[in-house]
Amino acid sequence: MIDKLKKMEEMFALQARLNDDTNGPKWREGVTKQGKVINWRRCIVMETAELIDSFSWKHWKNIEGGIDLKNIRIEMVDIWHFVMSEALRRMDPGEAAKLALQTMRESAVKLPESWSRADNARIETLLEPFEDLMALALIKTQDASWLKLLMEKFWECVDAVGMSFDELYRLYIGKNALNQFRQKHGYKEGTYTKVWNGREDNAVLQEILAKNPDIGYDALLDALEAEYAKATER
Structure with missing residues (x-):
């Protein structure tokens, strides 16, 4: 657990530094050094939409297609950047790392390593964790309990795509x-x-x-x- 906490703290520290370098000193106030408004929640929504596009979900196109699991895992990492940033907007890296550890959850949904025709029939179930994450990101609230729910859902999605903490x-x-x-x-x-x-x-x-x-x-x-x-x- 100590090793996991150190790795978590390292990720949050790196994300804070990246945001400092990229956006300037006022990013926690929701604005870049160029005066551009920052919306981490929208970033989460859009990156999750890109993840969903790694599924062959369209009923009018490529109907026998499967999923690009490798890309889905990369998209989860992109989403993590923005989940961390939303947490860092509210608390310091150490506090955020501890909250992230406390909220780790497993998912009832597991994406298949290899896609079969039968998986097409349950695609709505397979997409549910990611659509739930999008729905949570769209809620406009400053309630601290919301961030906890967002992180819990994020970790469920990580588990759903078959990623270990070390891989993330x-x-x-x-x-x-x-x-x-x-x-x-x-x-x-x-x-x-x-x-x-x-x-x-x-x-x-x-x-x-x-x-x-x-x-x-x-x-x-x-x-x-x-x-x-x-x-x-x-």
């Missing part, structure tokens, strides 16, 4: 490093190159992590720099 941690550390890397290389200004020699940067990140699951944060940034240099050299 590893992918979050990777994605946080990538987000910092993007900002450094002009993501906000529109000068960043997202496709590196035919591969999206997310795919490059996953390749680096797959080759070295225990890679440290700074070493990961160095590895991204090396890959980006090869992709953008003239």
Whole structure:
């Protein structure tokens, strides 16, 4: 449990630093350094919508399709950025980490590792945890109990997609490093190159992590720099 708490505290500290670097000192007040309004709840809703689009849910298109479970897990990490940010808006990283640990829950719904035709008939059940998360994010309240419910539902979704805490941690550390890397290389200004020699940067990140699951944060940034240099050299 101590190790898990340390990892949780590390994630919240990294998220606070990312928000400081990206948005400036007033992000907890709901505004960026450029004066743009921040709405973490809407971020959660939109990222969850992207996750749902990794299901073949449309009754008029690709009706025999399945799910992109790998991408669903990546989307859960993206959602985690914004769930943490909403918590950090209200409390310090240590308090937020403890609340996150207290709210961890299992889900009654489990996504299949391999999709079968029969799974199409229960897609409404499989989507339920994620739609519940969206519904919670849309509730406009400052009640502290709401944040607890949001976190509980988030952890249910993590369990539903078959992610362990350590997998979430590893992918979050990777994605946080990538987000910092993007900002450094002009993501906000529109000068960043997202496709590196035919591969999206997310795919490059996953390749680096797959080759070295225990890679440290700074070493990961160095590895991204090396890959980006090869992709953008003239």
